C-alpha cells in the first residue's frame with residue numbers, strides 16, 4: 001500500500017468512526033430521556049449542585065481556546081479537503097496564525113494552573129487513588145447501569161483523564177504542526193519543513209503529518225463528546241462557564257470548590273480569581 005492510499009484509508013476509517021460516535025451519542029441521549037434523567041434535569045430543574053461558581057480566568061481562556069480550536073479544525077480540514085475553491089492561501093495562513101494563538105493559550109492555562117496566586121488549580125486535574133477507585137462507578141453511571149454518580153472531586157475521573165489527554169494531544173499537535181510548517185524563516189533561508197525533511201526524509205515528514213491528521217480527528221471526536229456532555233448533564237454549569245447565565249450555588253453542594261485540596265471559595269459570591 002503506498003502512502004497516498006493510507007491517507008485515503010485514514011479519511012475513510014475516521015469518518016466511519018465519527019459516524020459511530022454520533023450514533024453512540026444518539027443512543028446515549030435516548031437513554032438519557034428514557035431513564036428519566038432528562039425530565040429530572042430539564043423539566044424538574046434538578047441539576048447537579050455546586051458550591052462555587054467557576055472563576056473568570058479559566059473561563060476566558062477556555063472560550064479563547066475553544067474558538068481557536070474550531071478555527072484550527074476547520075482550516076486544517078480545508079487543507080486536507082479543499083471543500084471550496086480559492087481559499088488555500090487564506091486557510092493556510094489562518095491555520096498558521098491560530099496555531100500560535102492556541103499555543104499561547106495553552107501555555108497560559110498551564111501557567112495559571114500552577115502559578116495563579118488565588119486559584120492554582122492543577123490539583124483538580126491530578127488523578128489519585130480515590131479517583132481511580134471511582135472509575136467503575138462513574139462508567140456505570142454514564143452507561144446507565146447505576147443511578148449514583150460517585151463524587152470525590154470537582155471533576156470526575158473521566159473528566160480528569162480527558163482534560164489531561166487534551167493537554168498531551170495539544171503538545172504533540174503543536175510539535176508535529178511546527179515540524180511541517182512551510183514557512184521561510186528570515187535570515188536562515190530555510191524553513192522548519194526543509195530542515196525536518198532533511199533529517200527524517202519524505203516518509204518521515206509524511207508520518208509526522210499523518211500523526212497531526214490523526215490527532216485532528218482525536219480532537220474532533222473528543223470535543224464532540226465533551227460538548228454533548230456539557231449541554232446534557234449540567235447545562236447551568238455550562239451556561240455559567242460561558243458567562244451566559246450565573247448558576248445557583250448551594251452551600252456544601254457537590255462540585256466546584258468541593259475537592260479536598262481545592263481553594264476555599266465563597267459559597268455565595270462568584271469565586272475571586
Ligand code: HEM
Pocket residue numbers: 069072073075076077079080092095099100102103170173174175176177178180181182209212213215216219220
Ligand atoms: C497546535 C498547534 C498547531 C500547529 C503548529 C499546526 C500546524 C500545521 C501545519 C504547519 C500544517 C500544514 C499546513 C500546510 O500544508 O501548509 C497543518 C495542517 C493541518 N492541521 Fe494543524 N496545527 C496545529 C493545530 C491543529 C489543530 C488543533 C488541528 C485540529 C483540530 C489541526 C488540524 C490540521 C489538519 C487537519 C491539517 C491538514 C493535514 C493534511 O495535510 O492532511 N491542526 N497544521
Ligand code: HEM
Pocket residue numbers: 054058059062065066069163166219223226227230237238239241
Ligand atoms: C466546542 C465546544 C466546547 C464546549 C461547549 C465546552 C464546554 C466546557 C464546559 C461547560 C466546561 C466546564 C466543565 C466543569 O466545570 O465541570 C469545560 C471545561 C474544559 N474544557 Fe471545554 N468545551 C468546549 C471545547 C473544548 C475544547 C476544544 C477543549 C480542548 C481541546 C476543551 C477543554 C476543556 C478543558 C481542559 C476543561 C477543564 C476546565 C478548564 O479548562 O478550566 N473544551 N468545557
